[in-house]
Structure formats: structure tokens, C-alpha cells
Amino acid sequence: MRKISRRNFLLASGAVTISAALSACGGSSSSTGAASSAAASSAASAAPAAQGKVLNIWCWNDEFQGRFNNYYPEVASIAEDKSTTTLKDGTVVKWTINANENNNYQNKLDEALLNQDSAADDDKVDIFLIEADYALKYVDSDYALDVKADIGLTDADLAGQYQYTKDIVSVDGSQRGTTWQATPGLFAYRRSIAKEVLGTDDPTEVQSHLSDWDKFNEVAAQASAKGYKMLSGFDDAYRTFSNNVDAPWVDGTTVKVDPNIMKWVDQTKEYTDKGYNNKSSLWDSQWAADQGPSGKVFGFFYSTWGINFTLLGNSLETPVAEGGKEEVGNGIYGDYAVCEGPQPYYWGGTWICAAAGTDNTDIIRDVMQKLTCDEAIMKQITLDTQDYTNNEKAMEEIANSDYASDFLGGQNHIALFAEAAKKIDMSNAGPYDQGLNESFQNAFKDYFTGTVDEDTAKANFETAIKEKYPELTDVVWPA
Template sequence: MKKRVVSLLMATAISASLLAACGGSSAGSSAATGETGGDAAAAGGTEGAVINIYSWNDEFRTRLEAVYPEVESTSDDGTVTKLKDGTEIHWVINPNQDGVYQQKLDEALLNQGTAADDDKVDIFLSETDYVFKYTDADADVAMPLTDLGIDPDTDLADQYPFTRTTASDQNGVQRGSTWQCCPGLLVYRRDIAKDVFGTDDPAAVGEKVKDWDTLKATAAELKAKGYYTFASYADTFRLYGNSISEPWVTAGETTVKVDPQIMNWIKDSKEWLDAGYFDKTVKGQWNDDWNKSMSSSSKVFAFLLPAWGIDFTLTPNWDGETGAWGVTNPPQEYNWGGSYIHAATGTDNPQHVKDIILALTSNKDNLIKISRDYQDFTNTVSGMQEAATDASFASEFLGGQNAYEYFAPVAENIKIAPLSSYDQGCVELIQNAFSDYFQGNVDYDRAKANFETAIKERYPDITEIQWAE
């Protein structure tokens, strides 16, 4: 099992020869170091001079600088943050694209046991799509929070429960924490709503999109007036994917199980695309056509986005007047994203790491400040309930609407889908394979075969794919 976990850690982009070379040290960094960071803390060991934090962008750095009281200064290039006690945080940033971030992180984690103290990974971040790869108890690369002296049941009691579940291993032991909670809403064009429904009131629009059957009828209304409901079939995937009943791969097995909800997404996406409810020219997300579908010249009515999606994606792509967008309830509760903070097993800075995790994910005042400064929907239930009724959280971009009023109840009802170490590959490759089918490039059976080939290439240990029919 341990050898298989190491293979998964390296599956992103490391060559087979490197995997073989690392196989002999797959007993884990705890054994290699002789003691974990938690052991060092308990023994009262001296903290290191450098805290190495691995991430894929500067989002975590900016939040830490905004609320962590021990920050003294940051270098002009953003690579080093000095703390008041003289300790330096070194930011090791590699892009997410093409698996580069995970490749570099995996290499560092596999070398953790032999690295010099000031070269060890102390903190690293993960995303929801691949968090379980790092919280897996067999991998043992992320420390249990209790080993740092953090009691999740008391210190993190105000967090949204599904975020704690997401950050836990298969035994229910929490091995990470997040400042973010990423519930998603339906974000709509007010002018299109007025044209088709006669109103842009969020409650009235919410009634038109309150469930999938109602939304389908609404999609026909929008089409009749020359509008698309969503830009792409990829826009709805997260809602279906959040509703799967079993993990893509059950722990200890080598079979990918394609859940009935994923099959429903395939069926419904084809139906909606053929009906003209999606824009056929927009093929997936994160491309130029998708970005342009957020512009004032677009005929797309709505997007399904979390708070970060409005801030990082919709706002910069919108070229019309401020206040043209509104938010309302989605057809079902869903979560999209989330950056999890982990203490690396073997860190020589357990006390600093503990302080940072608590300051960034447990301190309610700090999290409310992050929400105000960066529009993040942050991870305290009580804080977000307060924000939902606080007029000062109104958004100019949303025409003076307080989006937290809609985000908060969605967050409280999210039930996270069961996780596995294979989630990122399955989520990416199923969409890639069936995008070709939706676009008419291949037939249904070929799309299935293409997924089976691609998933086995990504994860050579997978032996079978089972399709719910």
C-alpha cells in the first residue's frame, strides 16, 4: 500500500525511472527523519531559521501578510517574508499548470527525510481536487493537526463541517485546515433577467432557477429570447460532481467507478447543448471563448461561481457597467475549490506552523478581515452569518447586493462528495473525453474508450473502469 501511495504522489508528472528510484525510501518521511515535527515540538526543540511554504500563487502569502501579526516585512519580489523574531518565510511558488506544482512538491516531500533543516518543506497547500492525495494516512506527508497541538474539535469548531471533512484522512483524522469556504451561487446578468423575466430581483430570479427541472424550463424561455443559460457544459459539472455517492476509486482498490451523477451530467449536457441552452462555440472553461462569454457582448445569462470566481474570473472579464450582475441561489448546493494548508511531516518549525494555521483558519476577526479585503467567503460559520446581515459587505460590482446573504445558507447545506487520491485526474479526464463527444468529434462509445485509456495512462495502477448505466 505504501508503495502505491508513493506512486500516486508522483503520478502527476514524474517519470517512471524517478518513481523506481524513490521506491526504496517509500517508508515515509516520519521514519526517515526519526521524529515528526510534532515530536520535536513536544521535546521543546529549537525552531529553524527558515519556514519553506510551497504554493502555486501568491494568494496565501497576501492573506498571511494581511492578518498574521508576526509579519515584519516582505521582499519586493515577494519571495521572502521576514517575521519579527527574525525567522524568514521562503515562498516556493510553482504554477499549477501541467501538474508542475504537484511535481515539485512531490519531489520535495519524497526528499524530506534527508533534506537539511532549512530546506525542508514546512507548510504546503493543496486544492480540493487533489487534497486527499496529501491527507491520505498511508502517505503520511501531512501531519495530523493534533500532533501540532491543535484540537480541531475546539480550535476549529466554528469552521464549516464539510471543510474539516475534506481536510481529513480516511480515518477521520484532520491533516489540514483552510481559511476558505467555497460555496457556489448562480451569478446572472441583470439586463438579461429584466428582458426575459421582467425583473432582476434576486429572489424572483432564484425562483426561476431553484432546481434542475425549473431551470430547464427557464432555459427554454431564455433561448426563445436569444440567450444561452450557461456558456458551456463544463459550467455545470461541479454540481453533478459534488453529488456522487461513492469515491471515484475506493481506498485499496484499483477500479474507477463512474458514478450515476456523472452519467447524468453526460446525458443532460448533450441534451442541453443540442437544445441550444449552451453556447456551442464555448468548449469547456479557462479558455478565450469562455472568458469572452463573460463580456457585455455575450448572450450568456449566468455562470455558476464561488466567491473567488466572481473576484478572479468574472470581474476582470466584464467590460460593461458596474452593477450589471447579481447573485441568487443555484439549482443545488455545491462547492468549488478551496486551498488547504498542511503542516509537512518532518517540519523543523512546528510551533510557527501551528501559529500560522490558527491565525489563518481559526481566528474569526482575521477571517472577517480577509473577507473584507479580498471578498473571500471565509471559514467561520458565525463570521459569515454576521456578514450575511451586514450591509457593509455589499458589493459595488453586484449592484450593491450583499452576496454573503446567499453564500451563507448554501455553505451550511453542502455535503462534500467522498474523496479519493484519484479525483483530479478523473475530474479532468472525464470532461476532456466527453467534450469531444459533445462537440461531435467522436461518438459516445469512443468517448468512453478514450477516458478509459487516458485514466490508465495517468494512473498505471488502475485496472478497470466501471460505468453506471
């Protein structure tokens, strides 16, 4: 297997910049419900023999901490400040949570992994979490263990998971991470706006109006005529285009800009010039407000985590933290629905990796098995939280049931996610995806607003990536 060298790992560590976007795989554990006793008892087994006395878990927010504390059957107690979790065999889980703004999480994790050999046993990183956008930086290196050969998960353990969730963390047949979630994307739209623009809010009928980009653009014009924006900002549709490219970003040392990404440029420029968007950026205050009671935006591209963690919260007039309830009558709760949209895509996802040098492989195996492979636990997480979990059988059961989301006006969105998940293709993913996608979006915002022309935006992109990745020597644009 080709590994990222120590030098290149350091280059990659400092080269990528991230915005506050990485609430992008989830949010606070306050959104999660406690595991049902039925799920816990069905998964419980004898705790594995203790190895190290401390299990160090690194992550960038408390989403996985919530999943672990609520659903791992071996949890005995949780510290009041949540800094530690004690297991039934006495193992103490220590949580290191570094926010991901300005690449803080990756920088600190990289430093810890590079110093793993010299760290005391109780200070070594045992488990660390990674995201889809930069997964290959870690899995194509010496710092993540093979979940089968090194940790002991079996093909039977992993058989129920969506294939793409295994592909994205595999290099040359070696799988180096596993996840409890799958993150197919859909288009979430306002029912009330759809009724006014299209005369219907029925997801099947709305989908017929949005089933390809030409139709999507036609609805954008119709929405504008009614006083609505089709999208909030520049970035909303980006991943739907970037997930449907014909080849990876990089071939050797050459960056190849895919024609489909240039289609995003053309569409976004048109939407900006015609007033079809609000010129917002992902995660800014305008974008969040556009999803709330005062918003006049037709819809938003969101994957699974976005529905329950982000869109729901933004829809409320009175936030839960201020005493509001997640119920119809609070803001526009109940006024959203989802449809497939013009193209299948995915967004985000969080993977559990075992760090090379860990002294806790037995516990790590049990954590991975229970929290990513156990069908009963996966199903219960979805029923409790509306998150979409990584077990095809469990998700199909919910998809074919009378399950309904009050937030989505009684819609069984799991059924749509189950279909979308089958269409995810990770074959064009690469280790430079995060940095190149972010640099591309940043470079073209000035073009969308008219500050620079298209050629200057292209030149600015080339300059940015040469500074970020000096090993990449050329950029080829589509004819």
C-alpha cells in the same frame, strides 16, 4: 490510518494532469486589501518561540502569500520582490511559488517531499498548500502532519470552522490540514439578461425559475429564444452534478460512473446541439469573454473565490492593470447577481498543510491558528476582499448585516453563501477525484461536438484512466 505508500505516492504524483484551472482557488494578492489594524491587534499575541530560522512555504500562486503578508500579525517586513517575508522574531519566510499548469506544482512539491529527509534544515518544506481536488493524495500519506496531535491546534481552535473543511483533509480521525476559506457555490447571472428573459432580476424571483434542473432547462430555452446562451460551455455545470453523486468514484479497484454525472452528459449534449452554450471550456478565451461586456450568456456557476477573483475581473471593459477601476461604469460591473441555483455544490478551496520533517511546528501552529481560526481576522478578510472565510460565526454576522457588494448590484451575497455552506457534503470525496473528473470531461468533449459517438467517448474515458491509474481495473457504467 491507511497511508499512501511511497510507490503509490509517486504514481499519483505523475498521473494527474491539470489545466490552467488552478487559478481556481484564488488569484493574485493584488486583489487583497491590507489587514485592518483592528483585526491585527485583536489577534496579536506574543510570537511563538523560534525553532528553525527559515520557514519554507510552497504554493502555486500568490493568493496565500497575500493573505499571509496582509493578515498574519507577526509579519515585520516584506522583501520588495516578495520572495521573502520577515517575522517579528527574525524568522525568514521563503516563498516557493510554482505555477500549476501541467501539474508543475504537484510534481515539484512531490520531489521536495520525497527528498525531505536528506534536505538541509533551512531547505526543508515546512508548509505546503493543497487543493480540494487532490487533497487526499497528500492527507492520506506520511507527508502531512496532524494539525492537532503534531502541530498543537485544539478542538476549541477549530470549533468555528465549517465541518466540511475539516472532513476533506481528515482520514480516520486525523486532520491533516486547515483552511481560511470555505467555497460553497452559487449561480451568478446577468441582471440585464434576466430582466429580458424572465422579466425580473430579483435574486429570490430568479431562483424560483432556476430551483431545479427542469426549470433551469426551461429558462435555457427561453434565453435561447431571446438570443442568449444559458451557459458558456461544456464544463460550466459539471461540478454541480459531480458534487451531488451517491457514491465515490472508486470502489476497491473499480471505477463507478455515477448516474448524476451521466445527467451532466445528457444536458451538455442537449445544450450543445440546441445552441444553448458557446462550446467553450473553462478558462479559455471564449469563456472569459462571455463573462464580459460583449457576453450574451445568462450565467455562470461559481463558488466564492470565483466572484471576486475571476468574474469581477472579466466583467471590466478596462482591466485594473490598465488603469480601470472596479466600479459601475467600467464594463458590466454591477450587472451580476447570484442565486442558489438548481443544486448545492462547492468548488475549490486551499488548505494549509504542515510537512513531515519540519523544524518549525511552533510557528506553523501560530500561522494556522491566526489565519484559519481567528474570528476577527476571518471577518476582516471577507470585509476587505469579498472572499468567503472559514468561520461560521463571522460569516453569519456579515450575512445578517447591511453588507452589500457593489459588484453584485448591492446584493449581500455572503448571506446566500452562508446558507449554501451548510449544505456541502464531502462524504463521497476520494483520492482519484481530480484525475477522473478531468479525464471524464476531456473524453466527452468530442461527443458533445459530434466528433465521436457516446460509446466511443466512454471507451476513450476507460483508456485514459487505465493509462493514468493502472491499479484501477474496471469501469462500471450506470444502466
